[in-house]
Amino acid sequence: MRISSRISNILKLLFVLLFIVGMHALSLYFISPHNVLDYNKCVGPAQKNLIIGTSRASQAIQPQVLNKNLDKNFFNFAFNGSLSKYGDVYNQAIMKKLDPESKDGIFIVTVDPWSVSTKKGEESLYPLAHDQQNYLNQLSSFTGEVNLAFLYHNYNYGWMHLIWDYYKKGSLSITHEDGWLEIIRDTAQSRIDERKARKLAAKQSEIEQYEFSEYRWSSLKMLIAQLTQKGKVYLVRLPISKEFYQLEQNHFDQFERRIKSLTVEMNVPYWDMVNLQDSVKYNDGHHINRYFAPYISRHISDWIVNQ
Amino acid sequence: MEYYSISFAGLLLISLICFWSLDGTYRKWRIWILLFSSFLFLWGNTTAMLFVSISGILNVTLLRWVLKEKSRERWAILGVVANALLLLLYKVGGASWSHWAGDWILPLGLSFYTFQHIASWVRVRQEDWEEIPGTLNYLVYTVYFPKMLSGPVEKWEGFDGQLRKVNELKFDDAKFIQGLRYILWGAFAKWTVAPLAHAFYLMLWTDNPTLSGILLGGVFNFIYIYADFSGYSNFVLGISWLFGIELIQNFKFPLFTNQVREFWQRWHISFTQWILDYLFTPLTFHLRSFGKKGIALAIVLSFLVVGLWHGLESNYIAFGLIQGLYFLPILLKWNWSERLAQAKKKSLALDRFMILPFFLLMSTTALIFSSASWNDFVLHVEHVQLSSFNVNGVFSGFSNLIFLCLIVGFLWIEWWNRNSLFGLDIAKRKFAVRWMLYIALLLALMTWGEFKNVGTLYAHF
Numbered sequence: 001m002r003i004s005s006r007i008s009n010i011l012k013l014l015f016v017l018l019f020i021v022g023m024h025a026l027s028l029y030f031i032s033p034h035n036v037l038d039y040n041k042c043v044g045p046a047q048k049n050l051i052i053g054t055s056r057a058s059q060a061i062q063p064q065v066l067n068k069n070l071d072k073n074f075f076n077f078a079f080n081g082s083l084s085k086y087g088d089v090y091n092q093a094i095m096k097k098l099d100p101e102s103k104d105g106i107f108i109v110t111v112d113p114w115s116v117s118t119k120k121g122e123e124s125l126y127p128l129a130h131d132q133q134n135y136l137n138q139l140s141s142f143t144g145e146v147n148l149a150f151l152y153h154n155y156n157y158g159w160m161h162l163i164w165d166y167y168k169k170g171s172l173s174i175t176h177e178d179g180w181l182e183i184i185r186d187t188a189q190s191r192i193d194e195r196k197a198r199k200l201a202a203k204q205s206e207i208e209q210y211e212f213s214e215y216r217w218s219s220l221k222m223l224i225a226q227l228t229q230k231g232k233v234y235l236v237r238l239p240i241s242k243e244f245y246q247l248e249q250n251h252f253d254q255f256e257r258r259i260k261s262l263t264v265e266m267n268v269p270y271w272d273m274v275n276l277q278d279s280v281k282y283n284d285g286h287h288i289n290r291y292f293a294p295y296i297s298r299h300i301s302d303w304i305v306n307q
Numbered sequence: 308m309e310y311y312s313i314s315f316a317g318l319l320l321i322s323l324i325c326f327w328s329l330d331g332t333y334r335k336w337r338i339w340i341l342l343f344s345s346f347l348f349l350w351g352n353t354t355a356m357l358f359v360s361i362s363g364i365l366n367v368t369l370l371r372w373v374l375k376e377k378s379r380e381r382w383a384i385l386g387v388v389a390n391a392l393l394l395l396l397y398k399v400g401g402a403s404w405s406h407w408a409g410d411w412i413l414p415l416g417l418s419f420y421t422f423q424h425i426a427s428w429v430r431v432r433q434e435d436w437e438e439i440p441g442t443l444n445y446l447v448y449t450v451y452f453p454k455m456l457s458g459p460v461e462k463w464e465g466f467d468g469q470l471r472k473v474n475e476l477k478f479d480d481a482k483f484i485q486g487l488r489y490i491l492w493g494a495f496a497k498w499t500v501a502p503l504a505h506a507f508y509l510m511l512w513t514d515n516p517t518l519s520g521i522l523l524g525g526v527f528n529f530i531y532i533y534a535d536f537s538g539y540s541n542f543v544l545g546i547s548w549l550f551g552i553e554l555i556q557n558f559k560f561p562l563f564t565n566q567v568r569e570f571w572q573r574w575h576i577s578f579t580q581w582i583l584d585y586l587f588t589p590l591t592f593h594l595r596s597f598g599k600k601g602i603a604l605a606i607v608l609s610f611l612v613v614g615l616w617h618g619l620e621s622n623y624i625a626f627g628l629i630q631g632l633y634f635l636p637i638l639l640k641w642n643w644s645e646r647l648a649q650a651k652k653k654s655l656a657l658d659r660f661m662i663l664p665f666f667l668l669m670s671t672t673a674l675i676f677s678s679a680s681w682n683d684f685v686l687h688v689e690h691v692q693l694s695s696f697n698v699n700g701v702f703s704g705f706s707n708l709i710f711l712c713l714i715v716g717f718l719w720i721e722w723w724n725r726n727s728l729f730g731l732d733i734a735k736r737k738f739a740v741r742w743m744l745y746i747a748l749l750l751a752l753m754t755w756g757e758f759k760n761v762g763t764l765y766a767h768f
Binding site: 020 | 752755
């Protein structure tokens with residue numbers, strides 16, 4: 001029987017559509033910790049014990065070290081300064097990641113002046129456009145086997161790029177299944193100094209555009225209150241190198257006073273880890289080197305045990 | 308609404324199903340589907356939707372009223388001035404405007420939208436309207452969603468003629484498939500070739516004040532601009548073909564020309580035609596008494612406006628001015644230009660060879676276009692070490708080699724099909740060739756296509 005031209009065209013079109021869908025489906029098998037930044041933070045089971053904060057926490061706190069010392073299963077749900085400053089969007093994402101049944105969890109909430117600040121003038125334009133456009137705001141779920149919405153909203157390339165990246169060697173960032181972000185950088189002192197100088201210059205100019213945010217502060221308080229119902233909250237300010245610490249202290253001179261009054265008000269323990277700032281090495285003065293993440297994590301777990 | 312989004316795919320699919328499934332007398336609703344889809348395209352951007360509605364209804368109502376009046380000239384001038392003023396305010400207001408209003412205007416290429424209204428009012432003055440435009444058709448003409456973002460700038464007659472026959476349109480497989488070819492080729496150029504070429508340009512031009520920075524950086528920048536805009540144009544042409552409506556072919560292989568007049572006849576054709584009809588021709592009329600010098604002045608002034616259209620920044624002005632000056636040797640028949648033209652006529656090899664130096668000339672000029680300002684360009688060039696040809700290892704490594712192959716492949720296919728409508732106009736090629744290309748392009752698009760954080764360069768203008 002002769003197939004009419006119309007049917008033949010429909011079959012060809014169907015073939016193309018199936019080919020596209022099939023290649024996309026195949027690509028999902030090639031997602032690895034190496035090829036999609038932060039993807040592993042947005043999949044997996046709901047969690048009972050979380051590490052919360054920005055890129056400092058994402059890179060510095062290693063769940064597997066905490067797991068050993070505290071006999072719990074931790075998950076690093078910290079992202080970066082662009083995505084996970086305290087606010088409605090991040091708070092809602094945390095609640096979606098959290099196991100609704102969780103009751104005796106441990107929550108390590110890292111704080112620093114950046115995580116409770118906004119660009120000058122931005123706060124009056126609530127809801128913050130920056131937060132609204134953030135992909136955390138576009139995801140309905142942070143659990144499950146795959147997160148298609150994450151790839152759709154956040155992956156810049158065609159999905160077959162996952163296969164390309166899978167076979168291409170030399171990824172410099174690995175988001176582990178427990179959420180810890182391992183950043184691979186040249187550890188030669190000269191390169192560290194170069195990166196530190198660049199980062200410091202960038203931060204020095206950036207900080208002038210930022211101010212303390214009442215909105216982010218009240219969001220942090222709301223988050224602590226919500227998490228307290230699910231377990232115990234520990235506030236931590238992670239170490240950074242002296243120059244960065246001084247820069248933050250000078251610009252956000254009320255931060256320490258505020259955080260101390262918050263710990264009293266909300267009855268949560270707080271540790272400013274500034275005393276360890278010379279004991280660790282950094283990638284750029286601002287983020288702790290991956291080899292020192294276990295060291296920092298061990299200190300945090302020891303501190304929690306002693307509380 | 309972004310073209311690369313589920314919402315756009317959904318809108319397109321539903322519009323197409325509704326459009327083609329209407330039968331008999333119900334086909335009269337097709338035009339409403341086009342209008343409704345165009346407004347849905349602006350979904351979530353209330354201000355843009357309001358702006359388009361108010362300005363569209365105001366323009367068509369006044370236009371229809373004025374065309375019934377005897378004394379039209381004053382109204383025509385008012386119409387041109389009012390629309391041009393709006394555009395000028397936006398261009399002058401620039402950043403402060405967008406700070407005040409947010410980025411509401413971004414989904415709408417304001418210039419492209421306004422040019423259509425301005426053309427209508429100029430034609431009132433020229434008494435060029437044969438009949439009063441229908442309100443519905445005129446509204447669809449101005450807001451039709453495939454061309455809303457960055458054109459092409461359609462002419463009323465051609466578009467209205469198609470809208471009038473929209474009820475009679477029958478689904479044509481060949482046309483639909485050609486539309487899909489347009490879409491595939493446009494998508495490949497815009498989302499694969501353009502970002503890759505842009506990356507090479509940045510690596511070669513930024514912080515690399517060497518001869519290679521100017522020559523090769525310029526080449527990749529030129530390819531980037533072309534792939535981005537022609538890709539967009541082909542993509543939206545394809546969308547429109549799916550509805551059976553043909554838009555102006557905006558690019559006809561301009562990279563393979565060897566002289567400036569032909570280049571502008573093939574580059575951004577709808578806009579060049581608009582400038583020719585509504586600026587250059589009236590200017591020539593006024594300056595004709597000065598002979599060739601008058602025409603030369605009209606060309607330079609027209610290109611100055613082309614430059615200004617991109618923005619009021621000095622680099623755009625310089626770009627427009629230089630393009631205008633490139634016409635002088637041909638127009639004023641300078642000796643060397645005449646001799647070269649004769650030689651090219653005699654020798655096909657020379658004609659072909661001259662594409663290369665002309666390409667380099669245009670790509671170097673495009674560097675001015677892409678600089679932040681004229682001063683920025685001059686400052687960069689001042690530091691160039693002409694004796695150095697350092698490519699910073701840009702072309703080493705397996706990945707970069709693949710990327711380079713994709714760009715060269717794109718240019719090669721364009722050259723291969725340079726006598727067709729567009730690069731992938733391959734309906735008459737062998738089945739195996741067609742399908743090999745389709746699959747290769749789809750694979751390249753799905754693997755190296757960059758879809759996020761990639762705006763359309765010309766959407767800013």
